[in-house]
Amino acid sequence: MTGPMMRSVSRQRAAAGLALVLLxxxxxxxxxxxxxxxxxxxxxxxxxxxxVVTAWNMFSGFSGYISLGQAVxxxxxxxxxxxxxKAWHINGVGVFALLPLAAAVGAVIAVPFGLIAxxxxxxxxxxxxxxxxxxxxxxxxxxxxxTGGTIGVSAPFLPWxxxxxxxxxxxxxxxxxxxxxxxxxxxRRSRFGLQxxxxxxxxxxxxxxxxxxxxxxxxxxxxxxxxxxxxxxxWFLYLTQVLPQSGFDPLFxxxxxxxxxxxxxxxxxxxxxxxxxxxxxxxxxxxxYTNGYLSEILLGALFLLIVLFVPRGIVPTxxxxxxxxxxxxxxxxxxxxxxxxxETRA
Numbered sequence: 001m002t003g004p005m006m007r008s009v010s011r012q013r014a015a016a017g018l019a020l021v022l023l024x025x026x027x028x029x030x031x032x033x034x035x036x037x038x039x040x041x042x043x044x045x046x047x048x049x050x051x052v053v054t055a056w057n058m059f060s061g062f063s064g065y066i067s068l069g070q071a072v073x074x075x076x077x078x079x080x081x082x083x084x085x086k087a088w089h090i091n092g093v094g095v096f097a098l099l100p101l102a103a104a105v106g107a108v109i110a111v112p113f114g115l116i117a118x119x120x121x122x123x124x125x126x127x128x129x130x131x132x133x134x135x136x137x138x139x140x141x142x143x144x145x146x147t148g149g150t151i152g153v154s155a156p157f158l159p160w161x162x163x164x165x166x167x168x169x170x171x172x173x174x175x176x177x178x179x180x181x182x183x184x185x186x187x188r189r190s191r192f193g194l195q196x197x198x199x200x201x202x203x204x205x206x207x208x209x210x211x212x213x214x215x216x217x218x219x220x221x222x223x224x225x226x227x228x229x230x231x232x233x234x235w236f237l238y239l240t241q242v243l244p245q246s247g248f249d250p251l252f253x254x255x256x257x258x259x260x261x262x263x264x265x266x267x268x269x270x271x272x273x274x275x276x277x278x279x280x281x282x283x284x285x286x287x288x289y290t291n292g293y294l295s296e297i298l299l300g301a302l303f304l305l306i307v308l309f310v311p312r313g314i315v316p317t318x319x320x321x322x323x324x325x326x327x328x329x330x331x332x333x334x335x336x337x338x339x340x341x342x343e344t345r346a
Contacts, residue, residue, distance in 0.1 A: 027174055031167045040166040042280045047173035048235050050275040053259045054180040054268075055227035058187055059220040061266040064200035065122055068253045069113070069129030072136045073225040075247030076109055077102035077232030082153030082242055083146065091156045099233045106229020107222050114221040118214060121203075133248065140244035152243035155236055169238045176234060180227050184268055187223075196220055200266070251296060255282070258303050264313030273314055278302075 031040050052074060060067050081098045084090070090098065117128040140147045147153065160168060187193045195216045198206035207213050236242045259278050264270025278299070285294055310317050 031170050035163070037162055037166045040170050042283055044166065044169050044173050044238060045283055046276055046279045047170070047177045048231055048238075049255070049259065049279040050272050051173065051177040051180040051231045052228050053256045053271040053275050054177070054184050055224045055231070056256045057260050057266065057271045058180075058184050058227075059196075059217075059224040061260055061271070062188065062193060062196040062200065063217055063220060065118070065125050065217065066257065067129045067221075067224075068126055068250075068257070069117075069133040070224075070228055070256055071248050071250070071252045072113065072133055073106035073109060073228040074232035074235070074252065075136065075140065075242065075244075075249075077106050077229030078236035078242040078247050079140065079147060079153060080105040080229070081233040081236050082155060085156050086153065092159060095156045095158075095237060099230055102233030103226045103230035106225040106227075106232070109229075110222040110225030111218070113225075114218045118217045118221065133250070133253070137244055137248035140248055147244070150244065152241055152247075153236075155240040155242075158237070169234075172234060173231075173238075176227075176231050180231075181268065181272065183223070183227070187220075188268060192216065192219070197266075251299075255279070255299070258299060258306070261303070261313060262306055262310075264315035264317075267313070267315045270313050270315040 030043060034040065034043075052070065056067065056070050059065065080102045081095065084098050084101055085095050113132055117125055117132065120128060141149060143149075158165065187196075195206065195211045198209070198211055199213055199216065203213055232247075236247075239246075255278065259274030260271045261274070262270075262278065263272065263274035282299065285298065306313075312320075
């Protein structure tokens, strides 16, 4: 690597490090600057979706297998915390000790789910995940003695003031989002992540090169479910109740897909940007307008616009534009000059 190129890489790394420090400072002081419970409520939901869509992207974005059953792990984690707290008579802040149970439930469900669904290819996989999702939703509605049926399950009371309640959950969900993003970065940079991307490009060729595709896909699926189950438990404690239609919501999965596609499927920052843009906007429309279907209609229209005009997402498209602007239409890498036989003799 030449001197100018090394200096350019160093400047880029320094700029990225400075941006991360500034982002961390903004995230930490956010509840202090914006002390309104309404604003922190928006932030908590945005961070919840940031963590979950990052986990979803860790499997679906990296492997190319689009899952529409992520709500299975999210709702199961929520129900696991509520049912365990009620059965074991756990109250107050002690209920947070049940969050590892929510993660474990997500992982345990993902193993048989993945062993069945991942035996088929991508398009059929989508259908299988939808079928499994509706099975769990029907179970939540009909297993009254276990899930409470249409009444649902209520969370234990947390002895916090309303302002402290939102602020503390902000930092809890911020920690979940940071952990999810760090794991996603580590996975993408690892051999495991390389194998997932090879499966996305050409699964048959990856298998021919020695990748144990089923094992790799299942491991990513279980890892994604574990994080989602944990965040589902946090969401349940924040919302204080879980119902079948909220814990197992089909719009939840569609929102994850839209967030990932808007930001950039398979990237690290894309799903984060998608969550920060879509979830607060969806909450604002739901609160501002009494028509509960308006936000869903706008989400559908937005998805169409993304597919038509920005199919690769904001991050990849913006990166391509910046490269074109920086090189002013010239190739980013100079072509290698080959010498002819006559020039060699000369």
